[in-house]
Amino acid sequence: MSSTVGVLGGGKIGEALLGGLVSAGRDPGSLLVVEAVAARAAELTERHGITAVDVAEAARRADVLVVAVKPGDVPGALDEVSQTLGGCADRPTVISLAAGIPTSAIEARLPAGVPVVRVMPNTPMLVGRAMCVLSPGAAAGDAELAAAEELLGAVGRTVRVAEAQQDLATALSGSGPAYVFLLAEAMIDAGVALGLPRPVATELVTATVEGAGGLLTTPGSDGREGAAPHPGLLREAVTSPGGTTAAALGSLEADGLRAALARAVTAARDRSVALGEQYG
Numbered sequence: 001m002s003s004t005v006g007v008l009g010g011g012k013i014g015e016a017l018l019g020g021l022v023s024a025g026r027d028p029g030s031l032l033v034v035e036a037v038a039a040r041a042a043e044l045t046e047r048h049g050i051t052a053v054d055v056a057e058a059a060r061r062a063d064v065l066v067v068a069v070k071p072g073d074v075p076g077a078l079d080e081v082s083q084t085l086g087g088c089a090d091r092p093t094v095i096s097l098a099a100g101i102p103t104s105a106i107e108a109r110l111p112a113g114v115p116v117v118r119v120m121p122n123t124p125m126l127v128g129r130a131m132c133v134l135s136p137g138a139a140a141g142d143a144e145l146a147a148a149e150e151l152l153g154a155v156g157r158t159v160r161v162a163e164a165q166q167d168l169a170t171a172l173s174g175s176g177p178a179y180v181f182l183l184a185e186a187m188i189d190a191g192v193a194l195g196l197p198r199p200v201a202t203e204l205v206t207a208t209v210e211g212a213g214g215l216l217t218t219p220g221s222d223g224r225e226g227a228a229p230h231p232g233l234l235r236e237a238v239t240s241p242g243g244t245t246a247a248a249l250g251s252l253e254a255d256g257l258r259a260a261l262a263r264a265v266t267a268a269r270d271r272s273v274a275l276g277e278q279y280g
């Protein structure tokens with residue numbers, strides 16, 4: 001029998017996890033959601049067949065309790081969990097998806113010894129293509145980390161990092177999908193501005209993003225065997241001498257795209273650190 005997973009917070013990332021697990025074949029009966037907004041809880045039940053429960057029931061029944069509320073709501077949510085766990089013999093592993101909040105701060109609000117794993121996921125989890133970055137807390141051993149990897153491996157890829165790198169992981173893969181969506185949106189708008197019907201521009205751009213992603217993740221796609229594809233080589237393969245791509249790339253470099261991205265990732269990293277300082 002598979003373990004029971006309780007998700008505290010049925011918002012965007014909570015739904016991405018729950019929906020992704022159901023799509024991956026998990027029995028919805030093994031999933032619970034605790035959601036403060038009743039209409040939202042009903043939506044999740046209707047869409048994915050997930051049972052909505054209160055926090056006490058989730059804490060009592062779950063083998064794994066996933067914290068998926070906003071960083072500012074984490075302290076209050078953990079206090080509710082803690083009250084229930086005080087009286088439970090079997091304590092779940094707590095997986096926190098909250099940006100910025102250190103495992104030490106989570107552990108401090110829970111009964112001593114509850115294993116905590118900090119994870120930075122991303123929304124492609126909904127379609128089984130997540131990047132989940134994991135770091136164990138002080139009481140999480142190999143067994144808890146392996147169980148977290150098995151759970152999240154059903155909805156994408158997992159990688160372990162030292163917790164000191166979590167804020168940067170948040171800036172790259174946690175927030176990263178939004179950078180790609182912004183790029184796609186801007187490309188579509190540019191096509192429309194130059195005269196393409198929006199549905200055509202949208203199809204061209206979304207297929208291009210999907211295809212480029214496929215090249216980036218297919219070994220050997222840059223002509224070298226045995227190494228991860230290099231984005232620079234893939235870009236060179238598109239760039240004919242004196243051609244259209246060189247003209248576009250020259251324009252992007254002149255407009256400072258690389259520097260803008262470096263500043264954006266730094267801003268996201270710094271915001272993650274600040275969230276931890278404010279709410280951790």
Ligand SMILES: NC(=O)C1=CN([C@@H]2O[C@H](COP(=O)(O)OP(=O)(O)OC[C@H]3O[C@@H](n4cnc5c(N)ncnc54)[C@H](O)[C@@H]3O)[C@@H](O)[C@H]2O)C=CC1
Nearest residue numbers: 009010011012013034035036068069070071073077098099
């Ligand atoms: N959206 C994203 O792409 C990602 C979000 N995260 C993290 O996931 C967490 C949630 O983010 P989102 O899903 O985007 O936020 P959201 O605002 O969409 O969802 C949070 C949900 O939690 C509910 N909630 C608040 N307090 C609650 C409580 N005490 N008990 C039960 N439900 C409660 C809210 O009603 C809401 O539906 C944040 O900590 C964020 O840093 C991490 C990676 C990616």
Ligand SMILES: O=C(O)[C@@H]1CCC=N1
Nearest residue numbers: 099170173174175176
């Ligand atoms: O924007 C945020 O704070 C969250 C964390 C990473 C993605 N979304």
